[in-house]
Amino acid sequence: MSEVLVLAERSGAAPRKATLELLTLARRLGEPAALVCGPADDAFVQTLGQYGAGRVYVVDDPDVTDFLVAPKAEALAHVVRQSSPVAVLLTSSREGTEVAARVAVRLDSGIITGATDVTPDAGGPLVTQVVFSGTWTTQSQVVRGTPVITVRPNSVAAEVSPVQPAVERVTLTISDAARGARVTEGAPTTSSERPDLTDAAVVISGGRGMGSAEGFGLLERLADAMGGAVAASRAATDLGWYGHDFQVGQTGKTVAPQLYLASGISGAIQHRAGMQGSRTIVAVNKDAGAPIFDIADFGVVGDAHVVLPALIDEITRRKG
């Protein structure tokens, strides 16, 4: 079997949960290996090994983190040329998607984005995607070059399969052309108190029906009672009630949690595109005709400001 190369992303000091999911998927296709851009301490490497990474390539060069996208693509293309993996897997974050895009150009390899599943097949990895705003499911294959595939977080459950990884430090000179877009300021947007929105198993989301920024305080309390993340519709972020970085939908994030609780969200197609892969959808909305009820597994026609405080109390009581 040959290597399947995963581009590792980090969440604080540890590998991101979505990276561990990619390693789990990679085991179906071959021998998982990971590329880490930036520092990789022993704990970081060991975690990758816990999830099956037999080899960990490390490009620890400030250039790959000081500049946007291009240096990571250069490093990844370099390692692909060196190790000839049978496929390259990345997370479908904005950065993961753009690194994939550049690597596909450099290798003249086919690219498939936003996969919800990847399975082995005689003709190479068979990639499942949900397309056209969630209305169709397709299976596709790359027919030229090394398949470059981006996978949505939460598409599979990360499962451990411990191995002792061999660490290979890779040195390369990042080209001047790749050092064009300098990151001058950076600030994390995720609250340390709550899970990353795209990785979260529970997402509590609000829209125009929350009425105000204060209404989102209610969603935060419910999220904290359930260990979930808070999200918002575009209408709510445009009104300034909650940060743009928490927007779910076509132009925001795509999430697929175990539970998506939509409160005061009507459920326009642009919003549904970002959340209808959720396992269970619960909706609270005053308007019985809201399209969100068409896709809700459990819906309540009612006022979020009445229902949610009672729900927070009920959940807190049950959790003792």
Place this chain on the structure above:
Amino acid sequence: MKIVVPVKHVADPDAKWRYDDDLTVDRAALEGRLSELDEYAVEQAVSLVESGLPATITFLTMGPAPAVDGLRKALAMGGDDAVHVLDDALPGSDALATSLVLARAVERIGFDLVLCGMSSTDAEMQVVPAMLADRLGVPQVTFANTVSVQDGVVAVQRADDASVNDVTATLPAVASVTDKSGEPRYPAFKAIMAGRKKPVATWSLADLGLDPQQVGSAGAASVVRSAAPNPPRPPGVVVVDDGESAVQIADYLAAQNLL
């Protein structure tokens, strides 16, 4: 300086998409419009010039004959002229081929800044701006919520999954803007009429020095093996709140092992 804005004529978001039996999508059968997300790029380009940036704006599209309607919409919003890459070999082009055609066209037009929308509203891959930057060998400043150009430097604020970053690059560069960058204008009748008089050039693949085998279905690096419409989600339970619904939600979540 020159700003080039690549735009896509797409099916209306509410159109009934379907794969035909041969696993292709007949986009020409769908009612089209200028991609909403490209309107943000048009708006930013026009705004940059209005706020004093000395630049000309060229809109660029590739696609079948009706795609010129997308260019006309953009020209009604502002800008100077447009290029339509039209060729029988183009249908079925994947993102690699699309970025190749656009890169050659951008090079032929000449550019200091390529300003894109963040994504098409149909394929939704979000890869073409990064691919264009790679092919043109210039920096990318993409997914910009804000964009400014001064003294030959483009500066943006970019949001990713877990961070917001300020990013700068020296021109020439490729930028893409999000739907947070500023609402697109709605052109008045006079502007629409003025847009109709602006020149639109039509180029073929041969004009760009490209071989038909490099693009379209013939040049595609990935293929669809199967496609099926998703069954509707099984109908759920909807209750009207009578003071008990919080308990009902909690019961439901508990039954699904979600508590």
